[in-house]
Amino acid sequence: MITCDLLVIGGGPAGISAAVAAGKAGLKVLLLEERERLGGQLTKQTHRFFGSVAERAGTRGIAIIKDLETVVAQLENVEISLSTTALGIYEDGVSTALKSGKMIKIKPKAIVVATGAFEKFLPFENNDLPGVYGAGAVQTLMNIYGVLPARRILMIGSGNIGLIVSYQLVQAGAEVVGVIEASPKIGGYLVHASKIRRLGIPIYPSCTIKKAFGQDRVVGAELVRLDEKWKEIPGSQFTVDCDAICLAVGLNPLIDLLGQSGCQFKYIPELGGQVPIRDESMRTNVPHLYIAGDLSSIEEATAALLEGELAGLSAAKQIRPGQSLEARMEEVKTHLRALRSGPVGEKIRSGLSKLTGEALPTPSPRTNAIDELSRTGIASPANLAGVLPDEKRKKTRAYAVIECYQQIPCDPCVHNCPFGAIKPFSDINDLPIVDFDLCTGCGQCIGRCPGLAIFTVDETRDGDRAKITLPYEFLPKPVREETVDLLDRSGKCVGQGVVKSVLNTPKQDKTTIVTVEIHRNLVQDVRQIRVVQKS
Amino acid sequence: MNDDKTIVCRCEDIDIETIRKLIDQGVTSLEEIKRITRCGMGPCQGKTCGPVIAREIAMKTGQPMEEILSPRSRPPFGGVLFQEVLEGIDDEE
Numbered sequence: 001m002i003t004c005d006l007l008v009i010g011g012g013p014a015g016i017s018a019a020v021a022a023g024k025a026g027l028k029v030l031l032l033e034e035r036e037r038l039g040g041q042l043t044k045q046t047h048r049f050f051g052s053v054a055e056r057a058g059t060r061g062i063a064i065i066k067d068l069e070t071v072v073a074q075l076e077n078v079e080i081s082l083s084t085t086a087l088g089i090y091e092d093g094v095s096t097a098l099k100s101g102k103m104i105k106i107k108p109k110a111i112v113v114a115t116g117a118f119e120k121f122l123p124f125e126n127n128d129l130p131g132v133y134g135a136g137a138v139q140t141l142m143n144i145y146g147v148l149p150a151r152r153i154l155m156i157g158s159g160n161i162g163l164i165v166s167y168q169l170v171q172a173g174a175e176v177v178g179v180i181e182a183s184p185k186i187g188g189y190l191v192h193a194s195k196i197r198r199l200g201i202p203i204y205p206s207c208t209i210k211k212a213f214g215q216d217r218v219v220g221a222e223l224v225r226l227d228e229k230w231k232e233i234p235g236s237q238f239t240v241d242c243d244a245i246c247l248a249v250g251l252n253p254l255i256d257l258l259g260q261s262g263c264q265f266k267y268i269p270e271l272g273g274q275v276p277i278r279d280e281s282m283r284t285n286v287p288h289l290y291i292a293g294d295l296s297s298i299e300e301a302t303a304a305l306l307e308g309e310l311a312g313l314s315a316a317k318q319i320r321p322g323q324s325l326e327a328r329m330e331e332v333k334t335h336l337r338a339l340r341s342g343p344v345g346e347k348i349r350s351g352l353s354k355l356t357g358e359a360l361p362t363p364s365p366r367t368n369a370i371d372e373l374s375r376t377g378i379a380s381p382a383n384l385a386g387v388l389p390d391e392k393r394k395k396t397r398a399y400a401v402i403e404c405y406q407q408i409p410c411d412p413c414v415h416n417c418p419f420g421a422i423k424p425f426s427d428i429n430d431l432p433i434v435d436f437d438l439c440t441g442c443g444q445c446i447g448r449c450p451g452l453a454i455f456t457v458d459e460t461r462d463g464d465r466a467k468i469t470l471p472y473e474f475l476p477k478p479v480r481e482e483t484v485d486l487l488d489r490s491g492k493c494v495g496q497g498v499v500k501s502v503l504n505t506p507k508q509d510k511t512t513i514v515t516v517e518i519h520r521n522l523v524q525d526v527r528q529i530r531v532v533q534k535s
Numbered sequence: 536m537n538d539d540k541t542i543v544c545r546c547e548d549i550d551i552e553t554i555r556k557l558i559d560q561g562v563t564s565l566e567e568i569k570r571i572t573r574c575g576m577g578p579c580q581g582k583t584c585g586p587v588i589a590r591e592i593a594m595k596t597g598q599p600m601e602e603i604l605s606p607r608s609r610p611p612f613g614g615v616l617f618q619e620v621l622e623g624i625d626d627e628e
């Protein structure tokens with residue numbers, strides 16, 4: 001029998017964070033991870049994470065995990081056991097796990113369960129044909145094993161996962177024929193939607209899949225439009241050709257282990273379905289049993305890291321009383337509340353209020369300024385007008401255009417302007433506002449925005465030439481003096497321009513910053529370039 | 536929709552038509568459907584089909600999802616060989 005103070009099950013961001021917090025508080029910790037490496041979902045995330053800079057947002061998921069691995073490795077009292085699957089949590093406090101062909105037994109004083117989530121499935125005709133994938137499988141093949149799962153992919157679901165995996169598929173050289181969404185609005189963050197729209201990927205709201213075509217593999221799909229009541233509109237079917245269908249229709253918390261332990265659950269769709277009941281310190285109804293991360297509610301890595309820390313501290317407080325951990329616990333709770341305080345946190349807030357029985361929080365004030373954007377992923381002229389400087393300022397110096405119109409909990413931009421020209425946030429859900437008196441148009445912020453929503457425009461010169469600087473994350477990289485295609489917000493080619501500079505040092509970390517000379521009339525239309533393939 | 540080509544349980548290859556017929560016959564709990572069809576008894580242990588079947592039951596009977604989805608599960612999580620259990624016992628004494 002192995003003994004320890006704290007057993008942490010699951011080595012994703014939540015579990016690692018719990019192990020680190022408890023380890024720093026002096027607990028002897030054993031961290032179990034089923035896979036051969038730590039990281040959970042982060043091991044597949046090649047994009048820059050949105051979220052809070054304090055929780056490492058702005059860097060790529062794969063980089064965040066390297067960082068966390070280093071931190072946890074430095075703690076001598078935290079033992080990490082990889083390729084180890086937790087099998088059971090028994091009433092007498094003993095847990096079992098499978099490691100190297102042996103079922104081992106562990107008797108900890110407390111347990112943090114952070115097993116994450118699993119993907120939802122969708123019933124439609126022929127949904128067992130080869131070529132029907134979950135988004136997680138697509139990411140594993142593509143980003144871990146370097147295998148392209150298909151050439152022409154239809155994405156089902158426009159949440160952040162559907163949008164981000166679509167983007168990654170294009171980076172890997174595949175074509176995404178469209179993203180369909182049953183709801184009338186795009187589910188994920190609009191910056192991610194805009195990012196794929198300007199690559200020419202259509203998004204179909206109010207649309208679902210009826211069937212996959214094919215004999216022994218997927219060759220296409222039949223789609224159908226939905227009305228406001230989510231009923232199929234007769235005669236509105238249409239078909240697409242594709243060789244894979246990728247399901248990104250949401251996640252359910254992975255509660256199996258908790259179900260064994262006497263933990264109580266509540267069905268709260270806003271949090272991902274059947275979720276464990278827990279208090280604000282991440283403690284369940286079972287003594288000495290804590291939870292964190294996607295298992296507690298489907299959210300983001302920033303929340304998972306904070307909840308993990310909270311669970312680790314709660315366990316430490318219980319096992320080793322007398323340490324002053326409360327101050328930090330309160331800080332983490334405040335940070336979590338702030339993270340969930342904006343319009344996109346409304347779902348989570350309402351879910352949490354069902355969990356705790358608290359009165360429903362007051363809804364955030366609604367604006368319809370982004371209604372059109374949330375159907376199309378394309379900013380309207382009115383959206384744009386709100387973020388541009390006046391005509392006089394446009395002529396004096398280059399300037400940044402931040403096309404971030406939706407309040408999301410994300411703050412890397414504010415921390416990456418050397419001139420302090422992006423006004424400090426009072427709330428992580430604030431919209432970035434550029435102080436054009438301070439902005440020099442230097443472009444330092446461009447590569448740090450996880451939404452790739454920042455551009456700089458230089459229209460100071462006389463004549464019809466102007467310059468746009470934008471982020472570029474595809475191969476091949478353009479070279480100086482090369483002529484490239486100019487794409488607008490919908491991916492339509494609106495002209496050609498000449499590349500004037502390509503910034504691609506380790507500091508950019510593969511988000512190449514490209515400056516292109518274009519016609520002055522196009523500066524507010526061009527938001528993407530395409531390298532013209534030489535045949 | 537061709538219900539017999541719409542798969543609900545990938546592990547045991549059960550289609551939605553089978554499930555709907557059972558519900559219409561009055562078999563309206565996950566446990567009973569599992570015992571009749573083997574839905575949920577494959578490698579994924581009902582993680583894929585459970586929520587889908589629960590929704591079917593909810594739509595047809597009006598029962599709340601919370602009552603349909605039983606969170607109770609028994610160890611072990613996933614499959615374990617007897618040999619693996621025995622190897623662990625050897626370690627103890």
Ligand SMILES: Cc1cc2nc3c(=O)[nH]c(=O)nc-3n(C[C@H](O)[C@H](O)[C@H](O)COP(=O)(O)OP(=O)(O)OC[C@H]3O[C@@H](n4cnc5c(N)ncnc54)[C@H](O)[C@@H]3O)c2cc1C
Nearest residue numbers: 010012013014034040041049050086116293294300301302
């Ligand atoms: C495509 C995509 C893009 C995303 N982008 C962002 C983003 O930009 N910003 C952001 O903040 N968040 C993002 N997220 C969300 C973020 O990745 C998750 O919220 C976060 O990883 C949840 O952390 P977790 O530790 O709770 O779970 P996971 O990361 O899922 O980790 C759970 C771990 O537990 C292990 N485990 C499960 N069962 C057992 C067992 N029985 N025994 C041992 N180990 C077990 C698993 O192997 C896994 O490693 C994204 C997610 C996806 C899929």
